[in-house]
Amino acid sequence: MIATTTRQADSLTPGFISEADELVSHYPVSKRSASLPLLHLWQNHFGFIDDSGVEWIAARLDLTPVNILELVTFYPWFRREQAGKTIIRVCRTLACALAGGYEVKEKFCQAVGLDPHCEHHGYGHAPPTTADGNFSVEFVECLASCGSAPVALINDDLVENISPGDVQSIVDSYK
């Protein structure tokens, strides 16, 4: 487990708790099904999931913490550390790679000031993030937009047909 000084669960608001209750109500047959929705809610709210989050979600769903932790460590989407305010997820897979995806990823790293060869180790770690905490850049697998390759998912926005020359202005629009 990753040591943190403050516990996220200590700062839950009534609004958050009622959103969690609403999500649990979508699964009338088994509360456990609300595990992923609550993890998403938590990560969207706090930026990552700490031990207190794992414990809180488990308790809310009458599970043991390991039932939740094993999801956090399995799914690439979840992390146990803060990532950048803007997360740039460049597609690595074949159609994008054919269209220059590797070069585009390098350009994104350079444009935000990250080592283009830095690796993302997964297992709950945040993707490589700039020192000011503004940007993270990582490769992800096929984003189901291969016809407009290369593409990147930047926060919630899909950016398509990216040419290396566009990268700086794309990054600037998220500053």
Next chain:
Amino acid sequence: MVSLLPTPHPKERRLIFANISKPGYAPDIENYLAHGGYEALKKALGMKPAEIIDAVKASNLRGRGGAAFPTGVKWGFIRHDDGKPHYIVVNGDESEPGTFKDRYILHQDPHQLIEGLAISAFATNVHLAYIYIRCEFPKAAKIVWEAIKEAKARGYLGKNILGSGFDLDIFVHQGAGAYICGEETSLIESLEGKRPYPRIKPPYFPAVLGLYMKPTIVNNVETLCHVKHIISMGPEEFAKMGSPGDGGTRTMCVSGDVRRPGFYEIPCGGVTLGELIHDVCGGMKPGRQLKAVIPGGSSAKVLRAGEVFKMKTKGPDGQMAEKDVPLLDLVMDASSLMAAGSMIGSAGVMVMDDSRDMVWALNNLNQFYAHESCGQCTPCREGSLWMSKVTTRILDEGARPDDAKNLKGIADNIAGRTVCAFGEACSWPTQSFLAKFPDEFEKRVK
């Protein structure tokens, strides 16, 4: 979003993308109703559930998620009045590299899916359904959720739909970035809140034991949208649009080295591979020749330019005869691609030209599978990583004399030895690239 061709290509016939193609079409319910939305649901609610299943059987609709299984047959495994709750889970995980059709339906025409789903639920006696959407489509989850609320407010979902006495609740469930969740039993485990390890078969079909161990239908987004059109136009017309045993239209997603990549909705079997590449997609990039095609998503076996397939076809006299079919004359439907040793799969057609290095392409796919193996079965967990390490090393340092043999050995020891079809999905690229392009591996031997 990819802009569609302004007018459909003459080979196209748009059912699924009919609304989306209209200028200014927005995903809200007003627009959908103005374009004839929910009329098929009204019609279906006046039919008997068994009649709807018979219609889907007669339509020859096959699943669009990858396995091309006949949808009506799958639904037929559900016993209407067995006294158990039944569920439908919509597979909107769309993660097979090369596939990009469900994305547009979910973002731009969510009510089409909801209508198809409501009809399907009525037919299979389902009152609770989930739409599983990969989390890399964050906007789609919001749009579909909004659409569900709109439909409920108008009486197309919820209690006593349109006065029929039929109830249905639908919820959106988001994935968390794992390709394996597209496999239907993994999808179910994921929806149950567990690590998404695919379930051991048998039972082969979630229709026997599915979500919460109850009979469950898992269908792809596009598949369920087709159900609406089967009800609207009638199963005979739908079947007639396609080829024998493969009814309706199929959205072909073309990517890679063609001039006009994109998605094209074409009657099943309505084009050959050559027509798709050279006519519909405007041909290869200037000055380039075709080298290789992966015809049905990254897991489908690669085909090599210039290949000729021996295929059994029915002659005019009704007798089966063997015929030589060159690659570009292959009909893009389920049975022809199977006869050519590959598959239509999710209809993600990835095209590569003569500037491409096949070891590099295979390595890209091997890295995908190594990253996405869920780790449950040893042959797949270890083997997918070994294959990726070997092809990476060949690229970095050149090949050792026995690399090709070893790669094949690894792949052969995965396929057929795993809980789910990911084992085949990750070994078919290696097996087929080695078989079709042995020269590219040999020339790298130091």
